[in-house]
Amino acid sequence: MPFVTTKDGVEIFFKDWGPKDAQPIMFHHGWPLSADDWDTQMLFFLQQGFRVVAHDRRGHGRSAQVSEGHDMDHYAADAFAVAEHLDLKKAVHIGHSTGGGEVARYVAKFGQPAGRVAKAVLVSAVPPLMLKTAENPEGLPIEVFDGFRKGTADNRAQLFLDVAAGPFYGFNREGAKVYEGVVRNWWRQGMMGSAKAHYDGIKAFSETDQTGDLKAIEVPTLVMHGDDDQIVPIADAALKSIKLLKNGTLKVYKGFPHGMLTTHADVINPDLLAFIKA
Template structure:
């Protein structure tokens, strides 16, 4: 397997497809998935001449399952080490859901010297948790429920989660049992401890200060029927902070729109990159 070793000794698995001299696109996946979630995008963009890279977050997929350091700061540092060890420049960062938080924290901690553009897809920033300062967020009970479901019966919880994740509970939705099974497959590749830690990382991390450091062209793309990361407390808030961010809303679209709206999403991301 292709891996890098981070400063704390963790092996991070990654895929590196397409021409090595192409402009790099680095994809960061959502919870509890893996780099495999980006396969269709990687093939599409590699076919357009881009170098496409996606990694398994620590404690997810084929990366090492670690007991400690499953935090948003460490995720961002791992992303930085991947970019630096591969000596990538003029990078297009694309993050979905938790991956959007990872990308945002990367910019907050490491800046944009190696970055050309940023795309946040159904992303968790600025803050998912409901607080006095963030009344539009989700109450802690929601995330406690995710923790309990993951701990009690991870396989069943992941299978059930696919229904709202892909909007399969909406009228007219075409349900793919294969997509549901693949979500569970990817989720079960990760370590339970790391996935539990990651719930806190994606729900309680405050990205407001990180977003203020964005100084590159930024696409914020979200479905307005996202049942996992509601649009009002995420995308609509992010574009108020990031100067010159472009907001693209998919009417009626779900959280897993990179799958359910795959061709449209690929085309829109390509337009943003080329624009």
């Protein structure tokens, strides 16, 4: 079975498709989803001759629903357990939303200078810090995240429907074409996971200051963000991240939502390929 056991005894599920001697691309999913959120990208890059890998974060999808460790340090360590188990070298790490935070921590802590990471991509990603603080006045107030916590605790199933059918994919915008299958698939992935992991994960993605991670990354890094992202506003994410990266490239997508990897895969996938091949 495609599981690896971490140093603290947590079983992490992963997918590993394609030729083992090809350059690997490892995908890191967002909250509260699973590796399945990357299926469109994994099939695309598989057809381009790459080896593609994705895992379910602890407490998410098919990975063990453990009580503890729902923070960026453990997220990155779990990803490293997968990469080490598969002996991935010169890999491209692509993270979406919370997964972007995971990639930033992973690359900063485990990927350099061991040669495990060739490039990194942060898509609609949470770094450097989502929460509004005295030092980060552009961030979102704590009440926003408390609302997510309340929704997760009170009626997680309804919250997940509301998020997927509304701001995540921009389906709440006037004239938007709503894909019911996309909404159901988001809900399905979320409900596979642990309520405890999802609840604790809100703190991880909103309150983790990753300024230091971004400054430590030396590999070429692509930052991709839609300017109509209602989940992770671009002004407090990508526009700040690019200033902290030593070797970063920023691509802004006019009108694209947080879930643009799904709604606009026809645009995003070729741009990812161009960056990887450059």
